Amino acid sequence: MADRSGEAAAFCADLVRTHDFPRYASTLFLPGVHRRPMLALHAFNVEISRVRDQVSQPLPGEMRLQWWTDLLAGRDHGGVEGNPVASEFLWAIRTWRLPVERLAQLIIEHEFDLYNDPMPSLSALEGYANDTASTLFACCARILMRPSEAVDHVARHAGFAYGMIDVVNRLPQDSARRQLFLPQQFLQQHGSGLDEVFAGKETPQARAAVDQLVGEANKHLKMALSLLADAPQQVRPAFLPLALVRRDIKRMQRRDNDPFVPRRMPRFRMLWTLWRASRSPEFRGE
Numbered sequence: 238m239a240d241r242s243g244e245a246a247a248f249c250a251d252l253v254r255t256h257d258f259p260r261y262a263s264t265l266f267l268p269g270v271h272r273r274p275m276l277a278l279h280a281f282n283v284e285i286s287r288v289r290d291q292v293s294q295p296l297p298g299e300m301r302l303q304w305w306t307d308l309l310a311g312r313d314h315g316g317v318e319g320n321p322v323a324s325e326f327l328w329a330i331r332t333w334r335l336p337v338e339r340l341a342q343l344i345i346e347h348e349f350d351l352y353n354d355p356m357p358s359l360s361a362l363e364g365y366a367n368d369t370a371s372t373l374f375a376c377c378a379r380i381l382m383r384p385s386e387a388v389d390h391v392a393r394h395a396g397f398a399y400g401m402i403d404v405v406n407r408l409p410q411d412s413a414r415r416q417l418f419l420p421q422q423f424l425q426q427h428g429s430g431l432d433e434v435f436a437g438k439e440t441p442q443a444r445a446a447v448d449q450l451v452g453e454a455n456k457h458l459k460m461a462l463s464l465l466a467d468a469p470q471q472v473r474p475a476f477l478p479l480a481l482v483r484r485d486i487k488r489m490q491r492r493d494n495d496p497f498v499p500r501r502m503p504r505f506r507m508l509w510t511l512w513r514a515s516r517s518p519e520f521r522g523e
């Protein structure tokens with residue numbers, strides 16, 4: 238049994254390292270006792286987030302998401318033993334008392350990914366980020382300490398900042414498949430539209446819409462860091478990914494940055510950024 242749990246943990250670590258390196262790298266600066274459940278949580282998120290990439294039609298995607306919904310509801314249909322992510326994830330939920338209702342809502346929110354409906358407004362994107370990225374921050378925080386409204390408030394703003402910057406980072410990929418998470422409201426305000434974004438070329442109008450979203454993300458980042466300064470020291474490492482968000486925002490604010498050109502941070506630079514942040518009072522734990 239111990240061997241199987243070790244294999245499942247290793248599988249989750251490899252899955253997150255391959256498909257979500259920023260979150261994987263952030264766990265490297267945590268004690269092992271906390272790292273394993275966080276990797277289980279992030280592996281679950283990888284499985285949910287990748288459904289859109291693994292199906293060509295919405296219905297098979299909905300069926301895959303329903304399997305995870307059933308799992309959280311206790312209807313696993315006998316498939317847990319053969320699924321290392323599911324077994325590790327359920328272990329993390331039981332051991333660390335993670336909020337099942339919020340995790341179920343995360344699955345529901347990702348149904349939006351299966352369709353090519355544009356994100357209509359900033360408030361809609363905030364709702365999406367709250368039920369996805371903010372939930373992940375809140376769960377990571379619960380692994381480090383008991384839940385509190387104050388820490389959940391930090392997680393809310395942290396998730397908004399992370400989720401909005403992820404939208405900008407994914408813009409080249411999403412526009413290539415005619416999917417829009419950049420709020421349509423912003424495009425309309427600046428005289429742009431879907432066809433302009435889906436063309437995959439920077440225009441002053443589209444750039445203005447992107448800049449507006451980056452500005453919103455920066456506001457939430459500043460609020461999250463301000464609140465984090467008053468949070469218990471032991472929970473601060475859960476918010477280490479914000480160091481990457483801050484660096485991304487600085488890059489995106491440069492006038493020579495083209496949001497339609499894929500430009501992810503190199504892994505060595507990501508590790509360096511996280512290492513430096515982990516040693517700062519801003520993110521250092523007890």
